[in-house]
Every structure is written in C-alpha cells, then in structure tokens.
Amino acid sequence: MNILEKIDNNTANFTVGERLVADYVTKYPVDVVRYSAEALAERCNTSRSNVVRLCKKLGYNGFSEFKYEMNRYMNTPHSPAKNSSSTDSENSHSAYQKYLNCFSLLENLYNSTQLKQIAGTILNANKIMILGQYHSFFSAQQLEFRLNRCRIDAHALNDLSSMEALGEILTQEDVIIIFSISGGKVYHDIVTDCRKRGAKIILITMSENPPISRYVDIKIVLPCITRLYSESILDDAPTFYFFIELLIEEIVCRIQSKSTSNETKIHE
Secondary structure (H helix, E strand, O other), rough: OOHHHHHHHHHOOOOHHHHHHHHHHHHHOOHHHHHHHEEEEHHHHOOOHHHHHHHOOOOOOHHHHHHHHHHHHHHOOOOOOOOOOOOOHHHHHEEEEHHHHHOOOOOOHOOOOHHHHHHHHHHOOOEEEEEEEHHHHHHHHHHHHHHOOOHOOOOEEEHHHHHHHHHHHOOOOOEEEOOOOOOOOHHHHHHHHHHHOOOOEEEEEOOOOOHHHHHEEEEEOOOOOOOOHOOOOOHHHHHHHHHHHHHHHHHHHHHHHHHHHHHHHHHH
C-alpha cells in the first residue's frame, strides 16, 4: 500500500485538523517534500501538532519519516502522485520552459490597476513593513532590498512577536505587505489588529481563497509553479521575485514621472 492509499484508507480516523492536512497532502504531495512541518501546517491552515499526529496515525515515527516516504513515492516511476492535469508534454518540459510558462501567466498583471494601486500605496506610505515566514521570508527580504535601492525605507520581518507589535504601532499612513503562499491564519490576529488601526494591508499569495483575504485591502494571486507541474525540484520563489520586479518597475516609473514633472514646474 502506497502512502496516498494509506491516507485515503484512514480518512475516517482523522480529526478535523488532521483531515485538513490529509486533504492538502493528497492534493499537493509535493509540498510535503518541499516544506518543514511548520510551513506545511501553515499551508494547511492548521497546527504543526495536527501534521505530526497525522503522520503517526499513518504508522510513521514523525514528520521526517513521513516526508522521506513521500519523497520516495514521488520519485517512483509512473507514480500517480504526479498531477493528473499535467500532460506528458508538460512533464517533459525543461525547468526553463516551465518558468517561462508560469511567468507568462503574469502578463495580465503587468500595467494592471492592482499593480499601480500597490505602487501608489507604497510611495504614499509612512512606514512599510513586509512580512514573511519560512521560505516566503526570502521574498520579503528581496522586496525590502529592492525598495531600499529605490531609496524607499522598508523593513522585512519574520518573527511573530515583532509582527504582533505592529498592531500597536502602525497607523492609517502605514502599509503591511505579506508574502504567503497560502495566506494562512497565522497572520489573522496581526492583520485584524493592524486593520483596526487603519493600516493598509497587501497580500501577495498563491491561493485563490486564503483565510485572511477578507481582512486585506489588496490581494494579488500569483501562479504556483509547483502546483502547475507538481514537481519537487521547482521552487515558487522566482515567481515572487518576478512579481517584485514588475512592482519595482512601476514604482520607478512613478518616481521618474514625478521628478520630470517637478523639473518642468521649476523651469516654467
């Protein structure tokens, strides 16, 4: 019996939280291979303990053994863990072609109202706080770096204690930008507190209906390459980075346009 069959055969024994993990893992088995138990729990909108309990109910000593078995299963020839929506042609594409295909899905975002709105919000903000956890924190740091290069003060955070303090610091002149593939409930208290204080909240995610979407002002849903092709060797960070470059281009254009306008007024 393979690992996915074990999950399917034990569904009746799972608690509500464990079933969230089971349903997610069955749909996106590649995420088990790619993430830690904590990161996987966030994507399942549940706790780490539910992830570990599921593993033990399936007969594994813990998440590490479960992860090892999933990785072995994913790399078994003719494994049904490969996304059935992926054609043989898609699976034969190189990583280069797959990323090009993924980035092409962002075409509608280029010069979109949403992108312009985010750029304007950033340029008009007093404080800019960029949040991310685990792997998503690298994207938060990248945006921080790119904004700083544009001489825009911004700060990236990944510590929950520091994030929670934002609810007592930020005002309606400030903005929070969150990078999260799942838009998980780990940010719930943070965004609700900051929203009460009037801070603008922007979510950059890869989930259509993230748990915190009702509390954000702007939501950008990016394509998730690991779900498009269901392959553990691919990474979603380049998609986040590509979005960041589109945003930076829009911000720079606005800065240059404003500078040109000011120079024209001086010479008039």
